[in-house]
Amino acid sequence: MQSNSGVLSQGQMSLKQIHIQGIDMFGSNVGFLKFKADVLDNETGKKVPGIVFSRGPAVAVLILLKSSGEDYVVLTEQARVPVGRLILELPAGMLDGDGTDIVGTAVREVEEETGISLNSADMVNLTAFLDPSTGCKIFPSAGGCDEEISLFLYKGQVDQGVIDALRGKEMGLRDHGELIKVHVVPYRKLWRMTADSKVLSAVALYEMAIRDGLLPS
Structure with missing residues (x-):
């Protein structure tokens, strides 16, 4: 979201906080991550959907x-x-x-x-x-x-x-x-x-x- 093409860098949205809800480890490494991101649309002030299952590339x-x-x-x-x-x-x-x-x-x-x-x-x-x-x-x-x-x-x-x-x-x-x-x-x-x-x-x-x-x- 903070990359050059991300919505945070373009000023469209703001990230308030992240709630980590679950972690699955692959040995000593983080495998899967479940979290909720509180993201607001800067124009309307309303939250956008931010429930994420993170597994990477x-x-x-x-x-x-x-x-x-x-x-x-x-x-x-x-x-x-x-x-x-x-x-x-x-x-x-x-x-x-x-x-x-x-x-x-x-x-x-x-x-x-x-x-x-x-x-x-x-x-x-x-x-x-x-x-x-x-x-x-x-x-x-x-x-x-x-x-x-x-x-x-x-x-x-x-x-x-x-x-x-x-x-x-x-x-x-x-x-x-x-x-x-x-x-x-x-x-x-x-x-x-x-x-x-x-x-x-x-x-x-x-x-x-x-x-x-x-x-x-």
Whole structure:
């Protein structure tokens, strides 16, 4: 809020106080934070909604693998307790430490969740195509959560045996509670196979970047 593009720096609003309501630790580090911020609109003097679930920045990767003339996407399946469902998602994860190694985190999360080793130099930041005024991130639930996601693209060509080996592969860091099953689906069917906002946002950015000549078709 105090950044150059934030509402406090532009004089639109004022922050009076913050009430910390809950903290979840990840080892010795703060993981999730729940708080309420008392923020006033300077013009009307009225409070604006300020209940926040804070989890910080994250990354996700759209992996496109071409094999036998078909484009495939690698997804992960995990049980998501908040929505009570198994969800097909892009390989993704939260940024650790100071949150500056975005590409490195994306590569690491892909390997942990799918077993695929990627080269950082081959990663394309899809969210970097957004206008700078957006922060070049996507905000999946800006009304209640501060999470901002950088979406990356990786494209490669593999033998059919690689596709077959990935299907149904069980991955994840068991000590972190990750029970992940890998899925490989045709890209042409992807947009109807999941309600994961990361998938649908990545598809939209990818298709629009091709349409505008920012990426080869």
